[in-house]
Structure formats: C-alpha cells, structure tokens
Amino acid sequence: MEYNGWADEGFGAVADAFGRNFTDHGDLGAAVTVFVDGRKVVDLWGGTADERTGRPWERDTAVPVMSAAKGIVAVCAHLLAQEGRLDLDAPIADHWPEFARHGKERITPRMVLAHRAGLPVIDRPLTFEEVLAWTPVVRALEEQAPYWEPGTAHEYHGHTMGWLIGELIRRITGLTPGAYFRAAVADELKLTxxxxxPEAELPGLARLAEAPGTYPDLPADSLFARILTMDGALAFPGLDDPRGRNSPALLAAEIPATGAVSSARGLATLYAAAATGVDGA
Known part of the structure; x- marks a missing residue:
C-alpha cells in the first residue's frame, strides 16, 4: 500500500504502523499528523476518501471526527477563561439566567467539562430537526433536572456537554461555538x-463507511444508547441513515459535542497550538 507524506528520523515506526492499517487491518483511507514540542514530525495520508467513487485521500482531506468536537469546545471555553470572560467555577446561570432552574443553579462550566453536571441526557423527546435547530435543545436543557447532585458523580455527557458549553460561548461572544472557533482560532491557524x-466544503469530505462488528448491541432504552442517540433523535450507527453521520444536514449543523469535522493536520495543529505553540504548522 502506497501512501504520501513523511516522518522525521526517529518516527519511522509511526509510518510503518500507518501502512499496516491498510495492509493488515483493512483501512480505506486515513491521515496522521504528529507534533512534538510544537514541531511537526509526522505528516502522512493515503487511501480512499470515498469508496463509492474511489476519490483519493488528500493531504487536507477532512472527515467527521465526531467527539473531537468536545476538545474544540473545551479549547474555546479555556480561551474565554484565559481572557477573563468566563469563570470556570462560577455558575453557568451568571451568563445564562434561564438555566437556573430545577436544581441547576450552582452548576459550573468546570462541572460540565468534567462530565459531572448531572445532565448526561435530556428527558424531553427531540426530533432530528430540533437537534439541528439549536434553540430547542437549549430550551430542553433549561427545563431538565439533574440526574444527581451536580458535582458529586460522573457520567459521559456525550451530547449535552457541547450545548451547555456552546450556549455559554454564544451568550458571552454573540457567536455560535462553531463560528467563535473559526473567528478566534481556526482562521488564524488556517485549520481545515x-x-x-460550510456548504462549499461538503463535497470534499471523506465519507464514513461501516465497519462490521464494531458497534455494541445496546438496548434502545439503556442510558448509554440514550446518550449516543439523544434519545433516538440521531441514528447509531446508521452512517447512511438520513439522520446519520454522512448526512449533509447533520454535517452542516452545529452539533457542538459530536459534530466536529477535521483533517488530521487541522486537529493536530489545534492541540499543538494549545499545548506548546506551533512552529511552521
């Protein structure tokens, strides 16, 4: 299997492992970028971005990376904290007064970022269209009561983390989290x-393909299934379902905890910039 790119001396094993993903593990297309102390040391890509057409995976091909959105939203929250615009230990309701209902008055951004806010799922049924529309989810969170005393226990806030922090970002900046991320971070770093x-970028995205046998068989009413699907509003796995992860409508919407789309270089550059700064990204 031929692939493109390079790896610095000392990182050849990364390139070897990347190649084996194709020859030994059936990968269709992929990319990997690695920074060490702000310096790029690996930048590899290869394979197919869309198995239906054979379109090749290019250096900056972007692909749905789903929950990597949580890291993006967290970076935005910490940037606002760094600027003194957000106190991670003050009540969310300081910026979002309507949130202070049903035992949520003392929930802080830090609790949400740590998945300890007691809001892993929303009990009110939501449609796919409502999830894409933002405001219905925010209103449902305002009416939701915590499942436990906030800050005392942990459960994966698979989708709710994004809307909780995302609405804070919107209240503070006037921008949705996706728009704020582009304005404050991504445009300057030229991140894919x-x-x-954006609609113009949709045709160039890599298309996800099902990998048989990789998904757990979850009862629809189990807590984890409810978390993954927002109580059935989203398909799982169902990549080609109209509500699935290849849906243009879903890709274009701001789903702030699971809706990230990125190239490997884009995501690696983001984290390198946040951790150490980058040299020649």
Whole structure:
C-alpha cells in the first residue's frame, strides 16, 4: 500500500504502523499528523476518501471526527477563561439566567467539562430537526433536572456537554461555538476544522463507511444508547441513515459535542497550538 507524506528520523515506526492499517487491518483511507514540542514530525495520508467513487485521500482531506468536537469546545471555553470572560467555577446561570432552574443553579462550566453536571441526557423527546435547530435543545436543557447532585458523580455527557458549553460561548461572544472557533482560532491557524461545515466544503469530505462488528448491541432504552442517540433523535450507527453521520444536514449543523469535522493536520495543529505553540504548522 502506497501512501504520501513523511516522518522525521526517529518516527519511522509511526509510518510503518500507518501502512499496516491498510495492509493488515483493512483501512480505506486515513491521515496522521504528529507534533512534538510544537514541531511537526509526522505528516502522512493515503487511501480512499470515498469508496463509492474511489476519490483519493488528500493531504487536507477532512472527515467527521465526531467527539473531537468536545476538545474544540473545551479549547474555546479555556480561551474565554484565559481572557477573563468566563469563570470556570462560577455558575453557568451568571451568563445564562434561564438555566437556573430545577436544581441547576450552582452548576459550573468546570462541572460540565468534567462530565459531572448531572445532565448526561435530556428527558424531553427531540426530533432530528430540533437537534439541528439549536434553540430547542437549549430550551430542553433549561427545563431538565439533574440526574444527581451536580458535582458529586460522573457520567459521559456525550451530547449535552457541547450545548451547555456552546450556549455559554454564544451568550458571552454573540457567536455560535462553531463560528467563535473559526473567528478566534481556526482562521488564524488556517485549520481545515469545523463544527458546522460550510456548504462549499461538503463535497470534499471523506465519507464514513461501516465497519462490521464494531458497534455494541445496546438496548434502545439503556442510558448509554440514550446518550449516543439523544434519545433516538440521531441514528447509531446508521452512517447512511438520513439522520446519520454522512448526512449533509447533520454535517452542516452545529452539533457542538459530536459534530466536529477535521483533517488530521487541522486537529493536530489545534492541540499543538494549545499545548506548546506551533512552529511552521
């Protein structure tokens, strides 16, 4: 299997492992970028971006990376904290008064970022269209009561983390989290990374393909299934379902905890910039 790119001396094993993903593990297309202390040391890509057409995976091909959105939203929250515009230990309701209902008055951004806010799912049924529309989810969170005393226990806030922090970002900046990320971070770093993909970029995205046998068989009413699907509003796995992860409508919407789309270089550059700064990204 031929692939493109390079790896610095000392990182040849990364290139070897990347190649084996194709020859030994059936990967269709992929990319990997690695920074060490702000310096790029690996930049590899290869394979197919769309198995239906054979379109090749290019250096900056972007692909749905789903929950990587949580890191993007967290970076935005910490940037606002760094600027003194957000106190991670003050009540969310300081910026979002309507949130202070049903025992949520003392929930802080830090609790949400740590998945300890007691809001892993929303009990009110939502449609796919409502999830894409933003405001219905925000209103449902305002009416939701915590499942436990906030800050005392942990459960994966698979989708809710994004809307909780995302609405805070919107209240503070006047921008949706995807728009704020582009304005504050991504445009300056020239990242091929979005929460909410512009229409013009949709045709160039890699298309996800099902990998048989990789999904757990979850009862629809189990807590984890409810978390993954927002109580059935989203398809899982169902990549080619109209509500699935290849849906243009879903890719274009701002789903702030699971809707990230990025190239490997984009995501690696983001984290390198946040951790150490980057040299020649």
């Amino acid at each position: 990374t979005w929460i909410g993909v």
